[in-house]
Amino acid sequence: MSKINISEKFGLFSEEWTPKIIAQTNGQLVKIAKGSGELVWHQHENEDELFIVFKGHLTLQLRDQIIELSPGEMYIVPKGVEHCPSATPDTHFMMIEPASTKHTGKLESDITVSTEDQEWI
Amino acid sequence: MSKINISEKFGLFSEEWTPKIIAQTNGQLVKIAKGSGELVWHQHENEDELFIVFKGHLTLQLRDQIIELSPGEMYIVPKGVEHCPSATPDTHFMMIEPASTKHTGKLESDITVSTEDQEWI
Numbered sequence: 001m002s003k004i005n006i007s008e009k010f011g012l013f014s015e016e017w018t019p020k021i022i023a024q025t026n027g028q029l030v031k032i033a034k035g036s037g038e039l040v041w042h043q044h045e046n047e048d049e050l051f052i053v054f055k056g057h058l059t060l061q062l063r064d065q066i067i068e069l070s071p072g073e074m075y076i077v078p079k080g081v082e083h084c085p086s087a088t089p090d091t092h093f094m095m096i097e098p099a100s101t102k103h104t105g106k107l108e109s110d111i112t113v114s115t116e117d118q119e120w121i
Numbered sequence: 122m123s124k125i126n127i128s129e130k131f132g133l134f135s136e137e138w139t140p141k142i143i144a145q146t147n148g149q150l151v152k153i154a155k156g157s158g159e160l161v162w163h164q165h166e167n168e169d170e171l172f173i174v175f176k177g178h179l180t181l182q183l184r185d186q187i188i189e190l191s192p193g194e195m196y197i198v199p200k201g202v203e204h205c206p207s208a209t210p211d212t213h214f215m216m217i218e219p220a221s222t223k224h225t226g227k228l229e230s231d232i233t234v235s236t237e238d239q240e241w242i
Binding site: 003004005006007023024025026028030047048049050052067068069072073074075076078096097098111 | 122125126127128131144145146147149151168169170171173175188189190193194195197199217218219
C-alpha cells in the first residue's frame with residue numbers, strides 16, 4: 001500500500017453522513033466522513049465505534065450524556081450504546097470499526113448506506 | 122468513558138519509543154508514542170500496525186521501500202512485514218494494533234517494552 005494523506009482523502013468527496021473507507025487493518029475498517037446537522041439515533045449491538053474529529057465539531061448524543069468533540073478529540077461509543085451524532089457544517093471525522101458494522105445499526109433510514117455500498121476512496 | 126484529547130495525552134509523558142495506551146476498541150489498543158532517532162528492525166507475525174503521525178516526521182523503513190509520514194499522514198504495516206521506524210526529534214504518532222501486539226515483535230532489545238508493561242494514560 002501507499003501512505004495515506006488524510007486531508008487529501010477528505011478532498012475526494014462532499015456527501016454528508018456517507019462514510020468512505022480509506023484503509024483496513026486487523027479486520028477493522030478506517031473510514032472518514034463529513035457531517036452537518038443530525039444523523040439518527042442508532043446502536044451497534046456487537047461493535048465499538050471509534051470517532052476522531054479532524055475539523056468542525058461533532059456531538060455524540062448518548063441517552064445519559066452528551067459528548068462534544070473538537071478537532072484532536074476522540075471517543076469510543078461502546079457496543080450496544082444508543083447514540084445520535086450531529087455536527088456543525090463541514091465537520092470532518094474518522095471512524096474505526098469492524099468491517100461488519102452497519103452504518104445506522106439495525107435502523108434503516110433514508111440516509112442509511114448499506115455495508116456493501118460503502119465506498120473505498 | 123470520557124472523551125480523549127489526543128494532544129493533552131501527549132503532554133503526559135516524555136519517554137521515546139514507549140507506547141502509552143489511551144483507549145481500547147474491539148480488541149484493538151489505541152496507543153500514542155513519541156520518537157526520535159531510530160528504533161530497531163522488527164516484525165509482527167500476526168498483526169497489522171496502523172501509524173498516524175500528529176507532529177514531526179516518522180520514517181518507516183521497509184525492506185523494499187521507505188515510507189515518509191508527515192502530520193496528517195498514515196500507513197499500515199501489514200502483518201509479517203519487517204520495518205524499522207525512525208523519527209525526527211519530538212515526533213508524535215498514534216498506533217492502533219491488537220492487544221496482543223508486542224512492541225518490537227519477536228526481537229527483544231534494550232528498548233523493548235513488554236506488552237504487560239505498556240502503560241495506560
